[in-house]
Amino acid sequence: MKWLVIVLVLIYLTESAIRIPLIRFKTIRRILGERNKLEEFLLHHNSDTFARKYNSCYPSEVLMIRDVGVTSEHLSNYMDAQYYGEISIGTPPQTFAVVFDTGSSNLWVPSSYCVSEACQLHQRFQSFFSSSYSPRGNSFTIRYGTGQLMGVLGKDKVTIGNITVNGQEFGESVYEPGSTFTLAHFDGILGLGYPSLAEGGAIPVFDRMMYQNLLEEPIFSVLINREADSENGGELFLGGIDHSRYTGSINWVSVSQKGYWQIEVQNITFRNTVVCRNGCSAIVDTGTSLIAGPYTSLRTMFPDHPEMELGMGEIIVDCKKLPVLPDLTFTIGGVEYTLEAEDYIKKFQEEKAVCLYGIQAINVYSSKGPLWILGDVFLAKFYTIFDRGNDRVGFAKSRHSLDSRESTED
Numbered sequence: 001m002k003w004l005v006i007v008l009v010l011i012y013l014t015e016s017a018i019r020i021p022l023i024r025f026k027t028i029r030r031i032l033g034e035r036n037k038l039e040e041f042l043l044h045h046n047s048d049t050f051a052r053k054y055n056s057c058y059p060s061e062v063l064m065i066r067d068v069g070v071t072s073e074h075l076s077n078y079m080d081a082q083y084y085g086e087i088s089i090g091t092p093p094q095t096f097a098v099v100f101d102t103g104s105s106n107l108w109v110p111s112s113y114c115v116s117e118a119c120q121l122h123q124r125f126q127s128f129f130s131s132s133y134s135p136r137g138n139s140f141t142i143r144y145g146t147g148q149l150m151g152v153l154g155k156d157k158v159t160i161g162n163i164t165v166n167g168q169e170f171g172e173s174v175y176e177p178g179s180t181f182t183l184a185h186f187d188g189i190l191g192l193g194y195p196s197l198a199e200g201g202a203i204p205v206f207d208r209m210m211y212q213n214l215l216e217e218p219i220f221s222v223l224i225n226r227e228a229d230s231e232n233g234g235e236l237f238l239g240g241i242d243h244s245r246y247t248g249s250i251n252w253v254s255v256s257q258k259g260y261w262q263i264e265v266q267n268i269t270f271r272n273t274v275v276c277r278n279g280c281s282a283i284v285d286t287g288t289s290l291i292a293g294p295y296t297s298l299r300t301m302f303p304d305h306p307e308m309e310l311g312m313g314e315i316i317v318d319c320k321k322l323p324v325l326p327d328l329t330f331t332i333g334g335v336e337y338t339l340e341a342e343d344y345i346k347k348f349q350e351e352k353a354v355c356l357y358g359i360q361a362i363n364v365y366s367s368k369g370p371l372w373i374l375g376d377v378f379l380a381k382f383y384t385i386f387d388r389g390n391d392r393v394g395f396a397k398s399r400h401s402l403d404s405r406e407s408t409e410d
Ligand SMILES: *[C@@H]1O[C@H](CO)[C@@H](O)[C@H](O)[C@H]1NC(C)=O
Pocket: 013, 014, 015, 016, 017, 018, 162, 163, 164, 214
């Protein structure tokens, strides 16, 4: 269980942009899968079952379980999240491991008042020890696909690297249902989406950083390391673009809807199959590890895999087939982004090698129709720049293996 150990996080500094190393852990889905508990888990975390079971636990003012719909159907249910970094909250600082998630916009960590099993196993914020803390007095609930988390909002200093944001709203969860977060190796989530996705009227951390002029540029960039067995997950770079992390040029595409980082895809090809032929929307989501697409599209793409079920996640493929598997190409802004089999197949060395498609079926809709999700499988190949100043996303070919440079910097 060596992956349980939280690795010391080092912060590298350059000008007024900061590097936050990302650490990789096993996903909740994988842990459940290894314990043969995935199906059972999905069964019990069906949202109806969930609502019936837990409704009575909520204070009446937070009883409104939000419609499963456009923004509330939270894509990143964190079952597949696997990259975390460290932040601190309060004075003196209390440290938390968080998922930097472009698919949501709130910051939350467990509260010391939380008695749920999931909270017991994680760092919990102790507001009474922080001299800079102030309560906001309202409660919040966050749906995460199959469950719901609830808590109270407060304000405090939040530090990421050497950037300190003052008066940052964040949620302290007092109730974390189910086993999802019990198994998580992160304490909380730091949402990097647009303010329109934020619950409870909270201004997202990155927006506060912009307002407080803490960044050189209103941009953050993400490098995801694709070495599946390494703990070095990559890097979040706040305040600019790290030009050493990609090769070639950056291609930009406008954000088409400012909530998630949503963009338009012109078409998607796989073998001789073209899906999304007349265009479709996709979100660029660091909080999701796979590429996900609408069930009907995936059925067309994988006719020989009838076992591909909605929400069941990854399907197994014979590792010997890797050399003959087709490329998966997304055309975005007239540029083709091609993933070869070795990019979209996740290979695990256990007793024998296990290969899984890093692609799953999920039905999520926006006002522009069904959404595709470009998660870490896509982001590992393409260095991604999130530009709030110009509301656009930039992709370039990632350059990995800079580990030697990092070790000379500290
Ligand atoms: C963070 O550290 C870098 C390098 O020391 C510095 O240039 C930058 O101004 C610092 N940022 C803040 C917000 O203090």
